[in-house]
Amino acid sequence: MAKRKPLDDSPDWTFDKLEQYQAEIARVAEHYRLDTYPNQIEVITAEQMMDAYASVGMPIGYNHWTYGKKFIQTEQTYKRGQMGLAYEIVINSEPCISYLMEENTMTMQALVMAHACYGHNSFFKGNYLFKSWTDAGSIIDYLLFAKNYIAECEHKYGIDDVEATLDACHALMNHGVDRYKRPQKISLDEELKRQKEREEYLQSQVNSLWRTLPTQEVSAEKIRQRFPSEPQENLLYFIEKNAPLLKPWQREVVRIVRKVSQYFYPQKQTQVMNEGWACFWHYTILNHLYDEGLVTDKFMLEFLHSHTNVVAQPDYNSPYYSGINPYALGFNMFIDIRRICEQPTDEDKKWFPEIAGSNWLDTLHFAMENFKDESFISQFLSPKMIRDFKLFHIHDDVKNNFVEVSAIHNDNGYQQIRNVLSNQYNLSNLEANIQITEADINGDRSLTLKHIPYSDIPLADSKSEVLKHLHYLWQFDVNLYEEDKHGKDVLLASCPSKEKDIASAK
Amino acid sequence: MANFIDRRLNSKNKSTVNRQRFIRRYKSQIKKSVSDAINKRGVTDIESGENITIPKKDLSEPIFHQGSGGVREKVHPGNDQFAPGDRISRPPQGGGQGSGQGDASDSGEGEDDFVFSISKDEYLDLLFEDLALPNLEKSQLDKLVEYKTVRSGFCAEGVPANIDIVKSLQGSIARRIAMTSSKRRELKEAEKALTALESDKLDHLSEIKALKATIKDLKARINKVPFIDTFDLRYRNYAREAVPTSKAVMFCLMDVSGSMDQATKDIAKRFYILLYLFLTRTYKEIDVVYIRHHTQAKEVDEQEFFYSQETGGTIASSALELMVKVIDERYSSSDWNIYGAQASDGDNWADDSPLCKKLLLEKILPKARYFSYIEITQRAHQTLWHQYQEVAKQCGYFAMRHIKGVDDIYPVFRELFKKEEKSAA
Numbered sequence: 062m063a064k065r066k067p068l069d070d071s072p073d074w075t076f077d078k079l080e081q082y083q084a085e086i087a088r089v090a091e092h093y094r095l096d097t098y099p100n101q102i103e104v105i106t107a108e109q110m111m112d113a114y115a116s117v118g119m120p121i122g123y124n125h126w127t128y129g130k131k132f133i134q135t136e137q138t139y140k141r142g143q144m145g146l147a148y149e150i151v152i153n154s155e156p157c158i159s160y161l162m163e164e165n166t167m168t169m170q171a172l173v174m175a176h177a178c179y180g181h182n183s184f185f186k187g188n189y190l191f192k193s194w195t196d197a198g199s200i201i202d203y204l205l206f207a208k209n210y211i212a213e214c215e216h217k218y219g220i221d222d223v224e225a226t227l228d229a230c231h232a233l234m235n236h237g238v239d240r241y242k243r244p245q246k247i248s249l250d251e252e253l254k255r256q257k258e259r260e261e262y263l264q265s266q267v268n269s270l271w272r273t274l275p276t277q278e279v280s281a282e283k284i285r286q287r288f289p290s291e292p293q294e295n296l297l298y299f300i301e302k303n304a305p306l307l308k309p310w311q312r313e314v315v316r317i318v319r320k321v322s323q324y325f326y327p328q329k330q331t332q333v334m335n336e337g338w339a340c341f342w343h344y345t346i347l348n349h350l351y352d353e354g355l356v357t358d359k360f361m362l363e364f365l366h367s368h369t370n371v372v373a374q375p376d377y378n379s380p381y382y383s384g385i386n387p388y389a390l391g392f393n394m395f396i397d398i399r400r401i402c403e404q405p406t407d408e409d410k411k412w413f414p415e416i417a418g419s420n421w422l423d424t425l426h427f428a429m430e431n432f433k434d435e436s437f438i439s440q441f442l443s444p445k446m447i448r449d450f451k452l453f454h455i456h457d458d459v460k461n462n463f464v465e466v467s468a469i470h471n472d473n474g475y476q477q478i479r480n481v482l483s484n485q486y487n488l489s490n491l492e493a494n495i496q497i498t499e500a501d502i503n504g505d506r507s508l509t510l511k512h513i514p515y516s517d518i519p520l521a522d523s524k525s526e527v528l529k530h531l532h533y534l535w536q537f538d539v540n541l542y543e544e545d546k547h548g549k550d551v552l553l554a555s556c557p558s559k560e561k562d563i564a565s566a567k
Numbered sequence: 568m569a570n571f572i573d574r575r576l577n578s579k580n581k582s583t584v585n586r587q588r589f590i591r592r593y594k595s596q597i598k599k600s601v602s603d604a605i606n607k608r609g610v611t612d613i614e615s616g617e618n619i620t621i622p623k624k625d626l627s628e629p630i631f632h633q634g635s636g637g638v639r640e641k642v643h644p645g646n647d648q649f650a651p652g653d654r655i656s657r658p659p660q661g662g663g664q665g666s667g668q669g670d671a672s673d674s675g676e677g678e679d680d681f682v683f684s685i686s687k688d689e690y691l692d693l694l695f696e697d698l699a700l701p702n703l704e705k706s707q708l709d710k711l712v713e714y715k716t717v718r719s720g721f722c723a724e725g726v727p728a729n730i731d732i733v734k735s736l737q738g739s740i741a742r743r744i745a746m747t748s749s750k751r752r753e754l755k756e757a758e759k760a761l762t763a764l765e766s767d768k769l770d771h772l773s774e775i776k777a778l779k780a781t782i783k784d785l786k787a788r789i790n791k792v793p794f795i796d797t798f799d800l801r802y803r804n805y806a807r808e809a810v811p812t813s814k815a816v817m818f819c820l821m822d823v824s825g826s827m828d829q830a831t832k833d834i835a836k837r838f839y840i841l842l843y844l845f846l847t848r849t850y851k852e853i854d855v856v857y858i859r860h861h862t863q864a865k866e867v868d869e870q871e872f873f874y875s876q877e878t879g880g881t882i883a884s885s886a887l888e889l890m891v892k893v894i895d896e897r898y899s900s901s902d903w904n905i906y907g908a909q910a911s912d913g914d915n916w917a918d919d920s921p922l923c924k925k926l927l928l929e930k931i932l933p934k935a936r937y938f939s940y941i942e943i944t945q946r947a948h949q950t951l952w953h954q955y956q957e958v959a960k961q962c963g964y965f966a967m968r969h970i971k972g973v974d975d976i977y978p979v980f981r982e983l984f985k986k987e988e989k990s991a992a
Contacts, residue, residue, distance in 0.1 A: 076571055076573070079571060080571065083569045083571075087569065099569070099570070100569035100570065101569075101570050101572065102569055102570065102571050102572070103571075103572045103573075103574045104571070104572070104573050104574060104575055105574045105575060106575050108580075109574060109575070109577070109581070111582070112580075112581040112582045115582045115585065116581075116582075122585075124584045124585055124588060125585065125588060126585065126588040126589040126591070126592045126593075127585075127589075127628060128582065128585040128588075129582065129584075129585035129586040129587070129588050129589030129590070130589050130626060130681075132582035132585060132586055133586060133589065133681075133683040134681075134683075136683075137682065137683055137684075156570065160574075163575055178569065220588075220591075224588075224592070228628070231628060231630075232628065232629055232630055233630075233631075234630070235630055235631070236631065374644055374645075375644075375645075376644055376645025376647070377643040377644060377645045377646075378645065378647070379645070382643075382645075385642070385643075385644060450644045450645070451644060451645050451646040451647070452642050452643070452644055452646070453642070453643060453646040453649050454640065454641070454642050455640075455641045455642075455643060456638070456639075456640060457638070457639040457640070457641065458637075458638045458639075459635070459636045459637060459638070462656060462657055463654040463655060463656045463657060464654070464655050464657065465652070465653070465654050465655075466649040466650065466651060466652065466653040466654075466655070467651060467652075468651055469646050469649055469650060469651055470646060471651075473651065474651065478642055481640045481641075481642050482642040484640065485640075485641065485642060491633070492631075492632070492633075493631040493632055493633055495631055512631075514637065515633070515637075516637050516638040516639065516640075517636070517637035517638055518633045518634065518636060518637030518638070518639070519633070519634045519635075519636050519637060520631060520632075520633065520634055521631075521632050521633060521634035521635075522634065523627070523629035523630065523631070523632065524629075524631060526627075526629035527629045527630060527631050530629070
């Protein structure tokens with residue numbers, strides 16, 4: 062490779078230097094076939110970074126006290142020096158917006174650009190979950206629409222009512238996602254046009270659903286039609302479509318929260334992959350530039366120092382340990398996949414016959430595009446990775462007064478560790494499984510929900526508080542049951558509270 | 568493919584609205600925190616904001632999530648000693664997990680509390696919310712009038728410094744147009760006639776000559792109209808407008824006889840500080856006059872007022888007399904809003920108390936906006952209190968309260984300045 066004159070490596074950045082580095086990074090990224098949305102790189106100050114933190118990564122957020130709380134929290138911890146701010150934040154949108162902190166050195170800015178503007182960006186554009194769940198082109202417009210709509214509602218119906226509705230929706234936000242159905246894409250224009258029609262249509266639908274039909278009294282003996290006919294996992298969707306007394310604007314607010322929740326759903330499921338992919342590419346791209354002689358030793362030392370900190374994995378008995386570091390796991394897995402492709406061992410050939418010795422770039426792109434954390438780990442976690450990380454599996458049953466080491470990094474344990482680690486990233490095991498089983502449309506209009514425990518893990522105490530929020534939206538009795546070991550439903554909580562029933566059920 | 572934007576110059580307070588929403592929502596808790604804090608606060612510390620503490624549980628946003636218990640499978644890194652089948656006993660109940668459960672909060676910043684700062688203005692807003700200065704409207708117009716010079720249009724006379732150039736030139740143009748319009752019409756007609764004659768086939772030499780003379784004459788006359796005339800000049804006019812004065816003087820009267828110990832003085836001081844802060848919200852300029860007394864009164868500076876020790880008997884009227892004197896000398900009641908605050912432990916020479924009442928009713932209250940008397944004592948009331956009670960009956964803006972300890976200050980203060988909806992009617 063012909064050595065070229067290195068880029069200026071003095072620590073202070075300027076916009077000219079940013080342009081130069083960006084151009085070189087873009088050239089290398091293209092060399093590795095990274096397909097990205099256009100980049101919009103914004104330089105911001107620490108205060109602005111705290112604003113970005115507070116709005117949980119949304120570039121435009123509607124107003125709500127919870128974001129104020131987050132801002133105050135961030136500000137406090139940052140000011141006391143308990144927390145550093147991230148070097149960057151990147152938004153899944155088209156153009157892809159990346160925020161660079163003003164305080165970063167030139168080396169850090171280059172790292173961040175390679176990481177966010179090419180790593181994360183290409184992941185957003187290529188991964189199947191993002192493709193099917195989010196529409197990067199319209200998200201900014203949608204968020205703007207949401208902000209204005211909510212501001213308008215506050216104006217029309219008062220801050221308190223809007224706040225209460227949002228509080229209730231936020232409590233159910235994790236249950237506002239279609240886990241199994243694929244969402245349809247929609248553009249903002251349609252959204253606006255439809256929104257008016259929907260308001261009226263929805264209300265009329267709800268009214269007809271709840272219309273009292275005197276003629277039915279005669280056939281009361283008739284087999285009761287169960288409504289909904291199948292259990293519903295998307296609680297917010299069900300509320301939006303069926304809650305009897307919600308006002309039209311409240312339905313729209315429910316919908317907004319649901320859409321935002323859906324927008325973030327892929328990010329929750331691809332943390333390891335997304336960060337791993339971005340780390341792999343900042344590492345690979347900057348090393349490529351070094352090989353070409355474009356960046357200096359001084360640059361590389363600073364870069365490697367930061368990089369190593371980011372992908373460090375403390376051991377289980379370290380005071381810094383707080384679970385598996387997704388950056389470390391993801392980065393090392395992608396490095397490992399490349400190794401399996403380029404220098405497969407006999408073990409790799411046995412475990413990964415289909416990728417051992419294949420083109421590493423093709424394989425990496427394939428892995429990035431078609432998996433989420435759970436399936437990615439169960440597909441690609443190699444025995445070597447398990448050995449390198451010295452992974453071990455702890456079986457913790459609350460009924461025993463001990464915890465058991467059931468597998469370690471040896472021949473007998475690889476498969477089990479891989480399965481367990483993969484399950485650890487399965488959202489449906491991590492989030493409470495709660496579904497609406499019945500809305501009594503012919504009777505007292507009560508709503509019945511059912512919690513199906515995973516591995517006997519009970520629902521946390523906050524459930525009765527959440528039910529109050531659900532009751533606010535539904536406005537008739539809400540009951541939460543849990544299926545016990547014998548398949549019998551036990552009342553867990555209800556709103557308005559029926560203390561006696563719960564006590565007697567126990 | 569990349570577009571750089573420098574956002575650093577954009578406003579940074581994107582979260583301000585959300586922060587205000589937060590404060591709005593937790594107003595009751597924050598207010599409680601503020602009123603708790605006011606008694607602990609250093610007395611001289613009036614410029615800073617305040618740390619607010621809210622229990623974390625009040626702020627939680629509940630969601631459905633998995634609790635503890637059940638069967639959990641977890642993978643951890645860094646195995647250094649375990650083999651399959653090893654059993655590790657749980658730490659004994661109650662111990663071991665302490666660090667995760669939140670530390671005890673003695674400094675007000677434990678893990679169970681949500682602590683944040685509010686600015687001085689936010690602090691004062693919360694501190695004095697729903698409070699109003701009494702007796703503010705009643706005498707707003709009849710006294711305490713100060714004059715402010717304001718612009719009031721234009722006039723034809725004045726000093727050269729006040730000439731308004733734009734207005735004057737507008738007048739000049741108008742005058743010139745008005746004075747020349749008939750001549751210009753004639754000029755136009757003459758020119759038209761001249762062109763008609765010149766293009767005519769026949770010669771009209773004499774007529775043309777006559778017309779040219781007319782045109783010349785007209786032009787000269789038009790030019791003679793002066794560009795600017797004294798008639799055009801317009802001067803900016805100023806008028807004096809009566810505005811309520813924004814100056815206030817606060818008299819702090821305190822008994823420093825031997826019976827007043829430092830703790831009692833501190834209580835009084837806190838009350839004065841609250842009053843001072845409260846007045847700063849209404850008035851731009853505030854003078855504070857410190858008058859202390861035992862058997863004699865003396866005007867002193869702040870340091871001496873609060874910290875020097877005196878002994879001796881008590882004659883409260885001496886302080887009131889001095890206050891009257893100071894008002895007469897320096898603070899005429901037409902320029903100043905006068906506020907008085909007297910603090911005492913109630914001790915007074917019995918024969919002096921009726922004189923205090925007389926002084927208040929005749930000399931002070933007619934001039935003052937408000938006068939408050941606080942008695943800081945654990946004992947029974949004495950003559951001064953009883954005499955003042957009669958004053959309170961006769962005068963609506965005289966208030967008296969009894970304070971037993973530090974905790975009473977803020978509630979009493981709120982009580983004194985509570986907004987009264989009815990009194991306005």
